[in-house]
Amino acid sequence: MTGFAESAKRGRETTHTPALDVGRIRRDFPILDQRIHGKPLVYLDNAATSQKPQSVIDALTHYYAFDNSNVHRGVHSLSMRATQAYEDSRKKTQRFISAADPSEIIFVRGTTEGINLVAQSYGRPRLRAGDEVLISAMEHHSNIVPWQILCEEIGASLRVTPMNENGEILIDEYEMLLTPKTRIVSIVHVSNSLGTINPIEQMIEMAHARQVPVVVDGAQAAPHIEVDVQKLDCDFFVFSSHKMYGPTGIGVVYGKRDLLDAMPPYQGGGDMIASVTFEKTTYNTLPHKFEAGTPNVAGVVGLGAAIDYVQSVGLPAIAAHEHDLVNYATEKLLTIDGVRLIGTAKRKAGIVSFVLEGVHPHDVGTILDNEGVAIRTGHHCTQPVMDFFKVPATSRASFAMYNTRDDIDALIAAMTKVKEVFGNG
Amino acid sequence: MDELRDLYQEMLLDHHKHPRNYGKLENANRKAEGYNPLCGDKVTIYLLLHDDVIEDIAFEGVGCAICKASCSVMTEVLKGRPEAEAEKLFGEFHDLVTSDPDSMVDTDGLGKLAIFAGVREFPMRIKCATLAWHTMRAALRQSDDVVTTE
Ligand SMILES: Cc1ncc(COP(=O)(O)O)c(C=O)c1O
Numbered sequence: 001m002t003g004f005a006e007s008a009k010r011g012r013e014t015t016h017t018p019a020l021d022v023g024r025i026r027r028d029f030p031i032l033d034q035r036i037h038g039k040p041l042v043y044l045d046n047a048a049t050s051q052k053p054q055s056v057i058d059a060l061t062h063y064y065a066f067d068n069s070n071v072h073r074g075v076h077s078l079s080m081r082a083t084q085a086y087e088d089s090r091k092k093t094q095r096f097i098s099a100a101d102p103s104e105i106i107f108v109r110g111t112t113e114g115i116n117l118v119a120q121s122y123g124r125p126r127l128r129a130g131d132e133v134l135i136s137a138m139e140h141h142s143n144i145v146p147w148q149i150l151c152e153e154i155g156a157s158l159r160v161t162p163m164n165e166n167g168e169i170l171i172d173e174y175e176m177l178l179t180p181k182t183r184i185v186s187i188v189h190v191s192n193s194l195g196t197i198n199p200i201e202q203m204i205e206m207a208h209a210r211q212v213p214v215v216v217d218g219a220q221a222a223p224h225i226e227v228d229v230q231k232l233d234c235d236f237f238v239f240s241s242h243k244m245y246g247p248t249g250i251g252v253v254y255g256k257r258d259l260l261d262a263m264p265p266y267q268g269g270g271d272m273i274a275s276v277t278f279e280k281t282t283y284n285t286l287p288h289k290f291e292a293g294t295p296n297v298a299g300v301v302g303l304g305a306a307i308d309y310v311q312s313v314g315l316p317a318i319a320a321h322e323h324d325l326v327n328y329a330t331e332k333l334l335t336i337d338g339v340r341l342i343g344t345a346k347r348k349a350g351i352v353s354f355v356l357e358g359v360h361p362h363d364v365g366t367i368l369d370n371e372g373v374a375i376r377t378g379h380h381c382t383q384p385v386m387d388f389f390k391v392p393a394t395s396r397a398s399f400a401m402y403n404t405r406d407d408i409d410a411l412i413a414a415m416t417k418v419k420e421v422f423g424n425g
Numbered sequence: 426m427d428e429l430r431d432l433y434q435e436m437l438l439d440h441h442k443h444p445r446n447y448g449k450l451e452n453a454n455r456k457a458e459g460y461n462p463l464c465g466d467k468v469t470i471y472l473l474l475h476d477d478v479i480e481d482i483a484f485e486g487v488g489c490a491i492c493k494a495s496c497s498v499m500t501e502v503l504k505g506r507p508e509a510e511a512e513k514l515f516g517e518f519h520d521l522v523t524s525d526p527d528s529m530v531d532t533d534g535l536g537k538l539a540i541f542a543g544v545r546e547f548p549m550r551i552k553c554a555t556l557a558w559h560t561m562r563a564a565l566r567q568s569d570d571v572v573t574t575e
Pocket of ligand 1: 047048109110111112113140142143188190191192217219220240381
């Protein structure tokens with residue numbers, strides 16, 4: 001588990017990290033080859049969702065053209081093929097995050113549903129009135145609201161680890177907030193609005209020293225950092241396929257087997273049962289206990305293809321490349337008068353958030369779009385972060401393996417247009 | 426760039442930089458808050474309504490250039506007008522910014538409000554322009570709920 005800074009440095013020192021052939025990679029992403037308002041598309045909204053390589057698109061088409069069937073239910077050939085493809089993706093996912101066993105991989109709709117599953121199936125039976133759930137000041141709404149709902153119902157309280165002006169967790173405060181009342185820690189690995197890579201290894205260790213289990217929101221980490229859930233020793237790790245070059249509507253909950261085994265199901269229905277009578281239902285074994293109903297089979301197959309693609313390029317090389325882009329973008333943005341960066345942590349992934357004095361991010365976004373540059377503007381589902389930095393919203397550029405320094409030059413040129421339009425160029 | 430120039434006209438940018446009737450209206454007898462959860466735009470409209478006439482009007486809040494200019498121009502246009510005219514202008518303004526970009530619109534009765542015709546080309550920004558008006562109408566009707574554009 002290394003941040004970008006470390007992996008980039010290691011790459012230079014040992015030259016084990018080959019430079020990316022970005023030109024070749026770009027040709028694998030058909031969507032990039034288009035014009036927006038007459039200008040070449042520059043896609044810098046990867047933290048919201050990444051684009052998909054042809055191999056993922058082909059996997060979806062192939063599945064529907066040749067293998068489509070319901071899984072786990074039929075004895076006919078197509079059903080066996082579909083089940084095989086579905087379960088193969090589970091094994092790929094297991095290896096991707098180095099889980100001990102494929103049954104620890106649960107497919108859900110996305111990070112949001114995954115955190116809700118953990119809150120409801122793991123949190124609800126454990127929490128009592130007066131207990132505490134500990135999160136951080138930089139959580140996405142999807143790692144705030146599910147816990148808030150639960151705490152409110154039970155009479156537990158939600159505690160928040162503060163951060164400093166750079167957007168870094170205050171680790172001493174975190175340690176103090178781990179009290180005998182803390183039942184669960186749920187923490188974002190990489191912040192989607194600040195880019196901060198949190199020291200989750202250390203945070204997990206501190207929590208475990210007090211027997212507190214840890215849930216990691218890995219939505220922004222999975223496409224950028226090599227994750228080894230056994231080394232991290234996190235209890236749950238949750239992420240979304242669509243942010244790591246896979247299809248939408250698919251996400252993953254990793255959970256330690258003994259924890260998952262002890263948890264009640266999240267939803268009831270088909271596939272999650274061993275036997276049903278009107279008097280009593282016996283639940284199916286893992287992972288099926290948590291996958292009620294017909295799953296998004298094509299999506300899971302697509303996720304498998306996305307993992308293959310990411311691994312063929314190599315996460316260390318992707319991380320080093322994105323690290324270079326973040327440094328370059330930071331340097332260039334700071335040459336623009338009136339730009340203030342929001343999120344200046346020492347360890348950062350491929351995300352740069354900023355505000356331009358006197359111009360609202362939505363006006364920035366509209367003018368950039370007119371130049372073909374797609375960025376995100378708004379609160380990025382992290383309103384408490386906006387409140388902390390006292391801004392209503394930010395502009396955010398976020399990078400993927402197919403972005404180049406030219407893309408950042410295009411962003412900077414488009415920012416000059418913003419200043420022209422607003423008459424302070 | 427032309428569409429962009431139509432959107433960010435000089436008069437609009439001027440109202441953004443120097444908003445008119447900005448601040449709390451101390452003797453207001455009507456007030457409403459408007460919120461656009463998509464952008465985080467948040468405005469408060471204050472009215473002094475007397476004998477069905479808007480005798481005074483002001484606004485406060487944070488928002489993008491289009492939102493702020495829309496509030497500013499609206500307050501200028503509505504000051505001194507009867508309530509019924511404000512309701513009528515609400516409809517006309519709404520029609521203006523939501524009409525088909527290729528259609529001709531009659532902006533004769535709209536005066537300064539015509540500068541917002543450029544918003545038609547930017548569907549994602551229509552709510553930025555209409556927030557002021559929805560909030561004003563809520564204040565007129567004295568509904569205490571926070572207005573949202575959703
Ligand atoms: C850090 C973080 N957590 C959670 C989510 C929610 O993911 P999804 O919308 O795929 O459920 C996101 C995505 O925006 C995110 O960036």
